[in-house]
Amino acid sequence: NxxxxxxxxxxxxxxxxxxTLQCAQDMNHNSMYWYxxxxxxxxxxxxxxxxxxxxxxxxxxxxxxxxxxxKREFSLRLESAAPSQTxxxxxxxxxxxxxxxxxQFFGPGTRLTVL
Amino acid sequence: SQQGEEDPQALSIQEGENATxxxxxxxxxxxxxxxxxxxxxxxxxxxxxxxxxxxKHSGRLRVTLDTSKKSSSLLITASRAADTASYFCATDGDTxxxxxKGTRLSVxx
Numbered sequence: 001n002x003x004x005x006x007x008x009x010x011x012x013x014x015x016x017x018x019x020t021l022q023c024a025q026d027m028n029h030n031s032m033y034w035y036x037x038x039x040x041x042x043x044x045x046x047x048x049x050x051x052x053x054x055x056x057x058x059x060x061x062x063x064x065x066x067x068x069x070x071k072r073e074f075s076l077r078l079e080s081a082a083p084s085q086t087x088x089x090x091x092x093x094x095x096x097x098x099x100x101x102x103x104q105f106f107g108p109g110t111r112l113t114v115l
Numbered sequence: 116s117q118q119g120e121e122d123p124q125a126l127s128i129q130e131g132e133n134a135t136x137x138x139x140x141x142x143x144x145x146x147x148x149x150x151x152x153x154x155x156x157x158x159x160x161x162x163x164x165x166x167x168x169x170x171k172h173s174g175r176l177r178v179t180l181d182t183s184k185k186s187s188s189l190l191i192t193a194s195r196a197a198d199t200a201s202y203f204c205a206t207d208g209d210t211x212x213x214x215x216k217g218t219r220l221s222v223x224x
Contacts (some may be wrong), residue, residue: 004157009143031209042216043158050211056212064140065170090157100140106157 002026004107006091013081013115021076021110023091031097032074033104034066036087043090049074050097064105081114088112119147119204119215120186127221134191136218139184139202145207147180149189150215152201161189161202196224 007022025032030051035043035058036084045058049068063085075091078085088111092104119140128134138147146165150158164171164180164196171178177190191198199222205212 031211034216040161040216045211045213048211059213089190092158098168102146102159103160103210105160108157109155 004091004093006089006107006110008110009108010111012115013078015027015082015113017081017114018077019081019083020078021089021091022073023107023113024073025093025105026072027093027095028071029093029095029105030071031036031094031102032068033092033094034064034074034076035090035092036065036085037090037109041110046083046089048097050098069089080111081112085111085112086114119206119213120123121204121206121215121218123204124216125219125221127203127223128194129193130196130222130224132194134220134222136189136202136220137202138187138189138215139186140187140204140206140215142208144182144205147178147187148205148207148212149176149178149187150203150205150214152203158203178218194220194222196222198222211220 004025033048036044041086052071091107094104119138122137148163149161152158175192201217203217205214
């Protein structure tokens with residue numbers, strides 16, 4: 001089992017460019033999440049998908065869009081990158097949000113720099 | 116926001132000593148979780164404690180939860196250099212997990 005995989009590992013963009021971060025999990029989890037981590041800020045939830053076919057905004061959704069492509073894959077798109085989106089992005093999955101044991105499993109992260 | 120807040124922000128101890136980290140949160144929760152993050156890596160789940168539990172153990176980890184004070188503590192006993200990492204609490208209520216800013220633990224050999 002690979003767990004949660006993310007591509008790419010590193011990316012440098014110029015302001016205004018677009019890109020899609022890919023995430024896949026092989027644990028048959030229902031729920032998937034995208035976070036960003038900035039120094040001193042902890043992790044902040046961007047978007048989540050409680051189950052296949054649904055997506056919801058988290059704490060910091062502005063400037064991002066997501067697609068739950070199927071049960072395994074959950075992508076994050078930056079339509080017009082800004083320097084404020086320079087961050088480390090983590091994808092996570094869990095068996096199902098709102099059940100008693102909702103521990104999340106994290107991918108290795110994507111380090112994004114926007115110039 | 117129900118974001119948890121860890122205290123202290125940073126902690127440095129000698130190998131073999133115990134490390135205690137605290138977490139406070141604002142709203143009612145279903146459960147509280149602790150995660151570890153090694154430098155440059157993703158987070159790894161350590162332990163989950165439900166809102167109706169007061170204490171839980173897992174190996175060298177001991178977690179307590181006081182819902183009346185909206186606080187939790189994580190104790191790592193007999194620390195090792197490999198325990199050097201950032202530790203985050205995360206609360207699960209009406210929204211998916213909300214993480215605190217973390218405690219950076221350094222264990223000096």
